[in-house]
Amino acid sequence: MTAELVRGQNHPLSQSRLEIRVSAGTPVVTVAALGDEDGRIHGTEWVAHPGAPTRPGLEVSRQAAADHRLAVDLDALADTVHRVGVLLALPAPADGPGPARFGAVAAPFVAVTGLDGTEAASYTITGLEAETAVIALELYRRQGAWKVRAVGQGYAGGLAELFTDQALPQARQLADSIEEAVTRSLARSVQTPPPRPSDGDRSRRTATATPAHHPDQGTGTAPQGAPGPVPPAYGGGPAGPPGQGGPQPAYPAGAADPSAAATGGPIDYSHPRRQSAAPPPPPPTAPPAPPGQPARPVAGDATGWSMEERLYNQVWGMFEDLARTTAAYRSAVDFAESRMDKELEQTLSDPRGRIGGRADAAREAARARQAQLVERAREALDRDLAQLVAEAEVVEPALPPAYARWDNPVWHAYRVPMEIPMALRLGDLRLPEADGIRIPMLLRLPLERGLWIDSGRTDALDESFTDTHDMRRLAMETAVTHAARLLAVYPAGEFTVHVVDPAGSGAGSLLPLTHSGVLAAPPARGAAGVADVLGRLTQRVDLVQMALRGGAADALPPGFDPSQQLLVVNDFPHGFDDRAVNQLRYLADEGPSAGVHLMLVADREESAGYGPLLDPLWRSLLRLTPVADSHLADPWVGHAWTYEPPLVPPGSQVLQQVLTRVAEARRTGRS
Template structure:
């Protein structure tokens, strides 16, 4: 069955040998880049393009009678082990449209070895971007998956290559475009690449400014200060903002039409001609909760792309300064003297001017996001709100499960004052691993081993309390395993409130008993669903969603218990059983690589700030700050008391008949 991908969606691949066919309504060049686990591309030898059409595992062919556009043949099984990502890129040729938004949407189709269509992706929602990462093949848990990326760059191929870590990005981009063959657009006449390039660079293929002219700095798409449709590339990324298309925050899993966000009506802007004052819920979605969720993700993406633009501008300014200084030093006759000093001072001044103006543009973007956060944060429902939010004061158990849950906040080093809520969709398709290991840096480095373990379990308890207090009564059950009893103090809020399904499993016998009950539940639910006999489940089976907190893994676990835990991590989510593992990975080294799939299947969070998470757009390293209740525990106690009251009254009484 063909899957119609939307931006950000991923897909497990049924084959290792695949083909990617690309279609475009304008002359384009197709490129593939081979990157490491962070998406960084080592050098030009890892870039496949018309001038270098073959690399191990990937081959590029041009249009043919059977395929009107460029086509990649991919054999994932023969890619080098150092390659973790293969990005499929489309770039407009010089002399063509100003951006992908000016022509009909391009598309990518992935087919299997038998020619059957596996997936298709239409690159919609682009504007002034002239280069775009369409698809990405990436390694995941020993296999390969496909992701629809759709990340565009208004700075074109130089910006895209620079974002992937390539040195000499501008020169490489020029070489790729110069090597592009005749590429007819779908449904249009053939276009000569040489003629198209000549219209922009001159008949000899050189830039009008000469061979030493600098390329424009990279400006990823979506950046408010990026060039608008039809605008030329700017050397100064901090130029006046031009209009660009808004980010589409449509829910990735939604099919069909989605109602637009309600019109907020006239809102006075902060100053004449400036951006309009932000409005909470200013995104698409069926409910206010969904609109707020999508708005937070839009803020996350905006900050990621604005930071990428700022970093690229700074890198460009530094590169330009170094080139100008190198030119001064290259002539022995001009290395010293007043002229050399003046040239050095001018290079430094231009660098300071460029970086200062880039910082000014970045601060302007962040100020807008801070203003948006100021109105969005108070509007968030309890599941998405910080523990300090007033929404918890009058909170009551809801009538339906929340859309997502807040695990903490994320920020970047350039502006630590702007915190973006880290929201995870429910139900939890991936379990959580709260890392109890000590860190070599940051606040965690100041904690000893016992303090780190306690903080990790406190984080897990906060997650459990939030889930209990934001689910309808009787629809969420929490279990705990604490083999050595070392977590009794941290688990006291749960045990004292009476919200656990039973006492925490202690000792090898207690661990086996808790795991055994949950494994039996998963097996019964799976058999009932596969056999279409859900009404035949045992009457004593708890049909509520189940959360298992495992403290101090692997202490108290024998081989059978480890097997059961892996089974719950892999098969539990489909049967409504979710895992929160509190552990130091170093403690499990005795099991060797047998537990590696377990760690990879879980989302790692930390009990103290740590920069281990990456965004899906430009892979910044974000610092994660866990969401913990304020000191004193009053908010936590109220939330657990509410959940406990709901647990004692699992089903609300029916409403009275009208008189």
Template sequence: MTAELVRGQNHPLDRTRVEIRIAADGPVLAGVTLGDEQGRLSGAEAVAHPGAPRRAGVEVPSAPAAVQRIAVDLGVLPGAVHRVSVLLALPGGPGAPRGFGAAAAPSVAVTTPDGIPLAGYTVTGLGPESALVAVELYRRQGAWRIRAVGQGYAGGLAELLRDQGLPGAAELAARIEEATGTGRAPVAAPDPPAAPDPVPAVRPERPTLGPTAFAPETESLAGAPDAPAVGLGAPPAGARLDYRHPRRPAASTVAPVAPPAPAPPAAAGGPDGPAAPVAGDANGWSMEERLYNQVRGMFEDLARSVAAYRSAAGFAASRLERELDEALADPRARLGGATEAARVTARDRHADLVGRARAVLDRDLAQLAAESEVVEPALPPALARWDNPVWHAYEVPRQPPMAVRLGDLHLPEAPELRIPLLVRLPLERGLWIDSGPGPYPRAGRDPEREFGRRELGSALTDAAPDEAALGRLALETAVAVAARLLAAHPPGGYAVQVLDPAGSAGPALAPLRESGALPEPPAAGARGVAAVLAALTRRVDLLQMAVRHRATEALPPELDPAEQLLIVHDFPHGFDDRALNQLRYLADEGPAVGVHLMMVADRSRAREYGPVLDPLWRALLRLTPVPDTHLADPWVGHAWTYEPPLAPRRSEVIRRVLDRVAEARRAADPQTG
């Protein structure tokens, strides 16, 4: 039976040779792009279009038409190709429509070579867009799947190709449009020799962490991830998010060799069943990078699967409402019982549509849950939960990892399926542990983890924690995050300072102080706050000048080379106007030179400063000490429930890890002991 897809929905593909049939209201140009795992294009040879209709594994029509056929043989695609994107574009010229929204919606059908339909998708909701990615065939765990994309671009082919990372996108788009403008393709120049597989950048993928967009309530993981997320709301239409770290060199600058291939998945459920999930089944230069990219793929898959289910359920609900309205519109039908029969029929149809959509979602959730079960135990310490046994064998690393885990994310449709919230290192944004009151929904309740049950004990009820308990839990969350950052860096590579003007943070800071990971007591009082902020501001100024003038050898010898994390407690108590300006400066300029800010604060307590502090809050990634729906993914904008990275009840894992960190630092630099 044919699967009729909605935007974002995916469907398994049980064969390698398929045809993609396109039907439009008028002539359209059809093409294919061959992207890597992140959807990026290596060059013009990765695009099949009327001027070059044949590429390895694909053949597209050589002229625009209302009905098109594209032949795809996935079995002969180059190994570096993981995404086959089907693109449509409107040809130019007098009388041509200005956008797809001016005509009937185009439809795409994926069929067998002999015409048996496998999946279909009608690309609705278009407006001024003159180019679009209709569907994509993508490789996941060694198997191919179909995804309904429907992403339009008002800027035409040039914007579409640029979004997929193609060098010289505008030039190639002009050549394609020239080929189709005359109604026939010119003689194509010989294709350039096949280039070796491109060396991928040391990052996952698809979308981000570019500039983060903020909304009043939700922050999008587009900057997360660093955000991945991890900013608020979905990105602008047509925007492409980039996870590449600004200061992390591309892999091509490291070694011009092909990346290691991921481990082959084992067969499961017979030849027609999905492949058994394998930890590290993603591209990358190391197992750590493979796992990172695999987690990012799981994040995107869950977001899109739930989006497809919600879209289908919403369609079923609107259809039910329309059919009930139609049944009640005729007063004569109410007398003969026809209205009640129509109601029953409409409700049965609604239940059937929702049930079918839920069955598809359950299938996807089962696959993701199986993948999570093999990925979680394989994660290295920086990416693992505190209850992962890998922490029992923890050793201080020789170099920082590519990311750290700052909690978990889940959606209400799958409360037991947790996706790690991974943030790239070095941090590009400071952190804000929100100690203020909030709605704090209790979706996906876990008696061992939720709301810091180990600390609040019997005082924890279905109501949110009181202000004092929430403040303590916020500071303990900050300590847990600081412990992760310390554990992720080599001995002496990371240092922590604490500002505690009121001197009330002592008990929560005990793990840091008793282990020696926090060598100096928290700075208290207005004088202590001023001294620490002045020293860090001077550090940022010196490092910026040294980097700008390439004179790092001229830095004072007493300058600690370690990255600095400043934990600010009980803000804004004890901070004058000068201190506020210094905090804003550190939040904006500090991360670029290794000075990071972690605020433990209730924003409502700083309202007296008005909008002056708004840039400070926006510069920080907000985390909460209890589950809260304030983070959004960068693809469909779901409100994800965030859970903080607290250790299990009665666990001493954080203390043990901090003891090892302090011991390694003393061994590396005996003077610190």
């Protein structure tokens, strides 16, 4: 039976391997600190935090999120460790919009569970006001047994004050390093998908275990019955009628044995119903499947108010299904490895087991059991992946141009649309366990976050890239491809592209835009050109904001262009002085609300040499790469997804044909 604790109350723990689940309703940072018998933290190596998420017996998330799952193995802790403190902190307001104190948000909820999901104790942290960091729970050892105590001690000075109170000499340095690790993760998060229904109304459900978070799964956390919305990392909120709540991902309850659960039945691929004020149009139905076989996939079998919305929701459902079935497989493999290690440790700890062939036989038996569990988990994964492949095969050809790859035949029948689509395809996402499946990465429109196309070298580069020039050229070509797609999915005249190319180094890559005549003006060059474009766009943002604040949105100057504006900046920050950088930061922060968006092509490592002035700009943009790179994380279990940019097939003329039609529609004023 679950013990609902109040501040100061304790409760015994019967299991050594635990999960601590945090639901805060707003992004928070989780930290776990080890203490000795007196509760003293001996050094930074005794703290697990986003910059160093694993310590012996501990594992925490690498990013700020509304929901967290911390893994604790009490048996793996050193004998000198007698306390484990679970700390929560709000990210610094400089990292983006968000509450500045716990008193402004819903009370955080913390639960201690076993690996089977059974809840041992829970605690709702109430009474917080100006605090920005809090010691939520404390696991402590007393006479050889472990207990949990509800603490709820808050600190207005954040983690620095908390660590100082714990007599940690490097308190300020550690707090700063944690904040830096959190800010780095902001440019690595994939958008939170549309809302899931409650547990009682879930038709798209995995029959797999709730996986524990592991170091090789990238950054992020897996939500578990989140009571509040998980804010999207980029793009807008979920699709649906106005006033509908934010995303609320839910996770099915885990099974007692992760390895056994991973071998459960296949995923049911019918998508959850959207809760709304009026019933959406009925989705298409698939022919009945043979008895005992999974349902045949159908494009648009998710629910929504239009086929476009149904396809959008179906793509996000596929993304979540792949994330969760892969997490269950990884959890089962980790469980098998952990059980084998424990069996081998028990064998070697018995002196009698080291004599003769008993030790060898025990080792072989342990390895055989481990291999059997892994094989069963792989069979379950392959079964789920086969169903996802079948679904992808029917969904991909049915996607509209805004969601489709450049090699999709839908582009050959392209016409300039009459309405703005819900979302835009930025590329594809995949996982190493499912290399044959590509999930479209959809960005909600209108844009709410700019893009940073990283032109620096990465580990993913092959030997054909011998110098940075090739990488910069490819990055600019990728930016042109993104800009062309944005132009193509907006109605005629409702999207305008400006280009700043101070040194003219991107002239070759910009040819598709310049030759087709879709740019508002020739690419701006030199300091004067940069100042002119930035000045006009900054003035535009000021005018729109003043009109909105004054309630006179229809009082803008005559001839004001109401279209969405995109500024593509090549080779940033070369050719930009401090004033220009500050203007770009202003456009990144305030521009989206006024219809002005940024796309910077720059080398992150090289830009670091310009000092902290560029850090806020870097953190405010979504980082993409021109080559396949594992740098994006999902909002459930934090898998490190490999992002693949949207490439035009070699020799294809589809990009030129599409831009030609866009330019013609702009000239004639028709679609």
